[in-house]
Amino acid sequence: MEAVRKRLIHITRCRGITRRSIRRFVRYDPTLQSIYKFSSTEINQFLAIPHKQASLLYSDLRNPSLIKQIIQDISSCRVITLVDEDYPVVLKTIKDAPLVLYAMGNTSLLDKHPLISVIGTRKPSREALSKTEAFVVPLIHSNWVIVSGMASGIDSMAHQQTLKYDGMTIAVLGGGFHHIYPKHNYHLFNQIAEHGLVLSEYPPDTPPKRYHFPERNRIISGLSFGTLVIEATERSGTLITVDQALDQGREVYAVPGNPFLAQTRGCHKMIQEGAKLVQHPMDIMEDWERMESNYKLLS
Structure with missing residues (x-):
């Protein structure tokens, strides 16, 4: 579960992908692991997003500076994700519930x-x-x-x-x-x-x-x-x-x-x-x- 929440935090920080697309991908792969193995062309085809956005997402999934920034942010404030037990249950009932809360x-x-x-x-x-x-x-x-x-x-x-x-x-x-x-x-x-x-x-x-x-x-x-x-x-x-x-x-x-x-x-x-x-x-x-x-x- 810890690995899943870290991937969720990471993916929400990437360019080229919307909350709606992330939700769709979660239904396909609840672990979120396979997206890291996709090429930019596969991202483009699977998520049905433009090539430019797919390239940005592919790049950010492998961006060490972004990963370093996320680690710093996690150390400076609390991060609550949709897969955490302490995520507010009432928010799960609304349309477009936030995937991550700082x-x-x-x-x-x-x-x-x-x-x-x-x-x-x-x-x-x-x-x-x-x-x-x-x-x-x-x-x-x-x-x-x-x-x-x-x-x-x-x-x-x-x-x-x-x-x-x-x-x-x-x-x-x-x-x-x-x-x-x-x-x-x-x-x-x-x-x-x-x-x-x-x-x-x-x-x-x-x-x-x-x-x-x-x-x-x-x-x-x-x-x-x-x-x-x-x-x-x-x-x-x-x-x-x-x-x-x-x-x-x-x-x-x-x-x-x-x-x-x-x-x-x-x-x-x-x-x-x-x-x-x-x-x-x-x-x-x-x-x-x-x-x-x-x-x-x-x-």
Whole structure:
């Protein structure tokens, strides 16, 4: 098993292959051993990928510098793979589950219940902090794990409130640990790594790219019993996480607000489309009490 996990980590770091192709190959060879014996032409034919990509993959499978970098990364942070016993079971149920997760901090938080993702706009209103305090702090005091994406705005508020009240929080990043985004959250990153847990699907040296953030959102919602939206504009990126949460069969909660504020219109739209309107944290807690036994069977 150790050899398989090392090959999985290696292959996910190679150029020219997607997660989808890796999954397809795993079904063919669960040991992942045979791909190292393929020529670039055989890779091209078997995986049905262009010659250029097949050549990149063939090269990276034999690249000693890449292997050395992986060894260094494994020594600097925890790596959890899909074949590990401590891989979060709830993530195995989602579409395109991450094959590898890099972790810094307390990985036992992944075994806690309940987890809730708290998300929202990067440009919150002046009311946003009081909303976050009103809805999130009671959950913190009730030992809920707060999951978010460490972005500016609502995400940061959720993490900061959790740290302030000695709660449990998980941040899921859109880049590697050596490229914190936004840069002004570097101190927050260190705090979460020390007192909570930071996760990333991307190796430590990977700079964040625009498409990483929608990708990481499926992990934020996938880890959680439900997603709580504090504020969102009508075209907010927050809606991507909401769509993924619904697709994953998770609960979605939205906080209503002043109808004249742009930051609340997204929440009102979600409520119109079926999200649960929350007026008090107890609305969420009561839902969890009703669903706890079924959810724990899943996880």
